[in-house]
Amino acid sequence: MLDKVPMTQAGADALREELEHLKKVDRPRIVQAIAEAREHGDLKENAEYHAAREQQGFCEGRIQDIEGKLSNAQIIDITKLPHTGKVMFGATVDLINLDTDETVSYTIVGDDESDVKANKISVNSPIARALVGKSEGDEVVVQTPGGEVEFEIDTVKHI
Known part of the structure; x- marks a missing residue:
């Protein structure tokens, strides 16, 4: 089990805002970019597709990171x-x-x-x-x- 991570209320609120932005703005934008890049054909040499997939990996990693921190947060007011x-x-x-x-x-x-x-x-x-x-x-x-x-x-x- 992970130890609780101390966090202020303002810090927790900022993480929640970032998480919401990642899920509601960045994630759909990246999915759209992947769909558009797929339409260009051959995926092996499609730089736009690979860049969008890399962005998707970073975005999903950050979402998991924030969710983990919030689940282990001990909010101190x-x-x-x-x-x-x-x-x-x-x-x-x-x-x-x-x-x-x-x-x-x-x-x-x-x-x-x-x-x-x-x-x-x-x-x-x-x-x-x-x-x-x-x-x-x-x-x-x-x-x-x-x-x-x-x-x-x-x-x-x-x-």
């Missing part, structure tokens, strides 16, 4: 959990870099939801692993490729 000031999955954490006094904010999300540009980091990332379980006011040391970086946890928000 941080807004319904009591605010204790501790860093946990789904929380948004404001950090102060103790070397530069810069402030940065991260939301701790599941692996599939992570997007560094949007300041969403995976629960399995080095920063998140260093933060989870700590409280507001704690100092944490994060091992980065450039060396150790010290942060102070300024605020923990459930948004």
Whole structure:
């Protein structure tokens, strides 16, 4: 049996939207492309047919992947959990870099939801692993490729 995969409500909703798009838009478009390519005759040397079949394989693989993730998802709605000031999955954490006094904010999300540009980091990332379980006011040391970086946890928000 597979372990449950933590996921935020927003992440689960995004996967459901992608799944619906794949099933209702992409899959019929690909089937139509295969049908049109078949009409061109000899399938051995029909590049359009082979390209459409390859697209179909990718689409079906992604559908199976998303369905598997959703079936094993443990959806955690941080807004319904009591605010204790501790860093946990789904929380948004404001950090102060103790070397530069810069402030940065991260939301701790599941692996599939992570997007560094949007300041969403995976629960399995080095920063998140260093933060989870700590409280507001704690100092944490994060091992980065450039060396150790010290942060102070300024605020923990459930948004």
